[in-house]
Amino acid sequence: NAGVMQNPRHLVRRRGQEARLRCSPMKGHSHVYWYRQLPEEGLKFMVYLQKENIIDESGMPKERFSAEFPKEGPSILRIQQVVRGDSAAYFCASSPRRDGSNEKLFFGSGTQLSVL
């Protein structure tokens, strides 16, 4: 009965390096969301994906950030050339297939990214 699994829990990168954050949704869930929480702030939407499709990326910074959810394997949030301002907690959430009914998100424990 595994929940949403995120790894790594903590990731330290130097400025200019790449960060890769992984998220395996709950079994049976085909929808993945990524949120970012900056210190002392709330959860900010980044991107919503279904298998092999990006549905809404309106919260993603225009440069350096990308996300994917391949047919096989976890969803990946990739940050290229990280800067100190990217330091934050990144949360992944999943939900079951949407059929027009309301449903809730199930969150992982997050990845704390620290950029030195």
Place this chain on the structure above:
Amino acid sequence: DQQVKQNSPSLSVQEGRISILNCDYTNSMFDYFLWYKKYPAEGPTFLISISSIKDKNEDGRFTVFLNKSAKHLSLHIVPSQPGDSAVYFCAASGENFNKFYFGSGTKLNVKP
């Protein structure tokens, strides 16, 4: 654009008393509202939800009230327990949205 607002960053109550956490939203198209609880170093966990066709939903010690005309919802916890100390986020969404909008959170401290 902050479509979901939690104007109280923190709240402190005595064990056994009622905790009332408030949330306001601006978009009248939202029709589904949720409350999440978050402990440090953990992900948010779902607490309770309410659809816009209702004005109240209760689950044990937790009750959510929705006032659509005021675009306001509140979470009541009674009686409050020290284990309820956490950050509480309200969130909103709807059939026309691809995402859930979260407030900035209210840190609840329940004193023994």
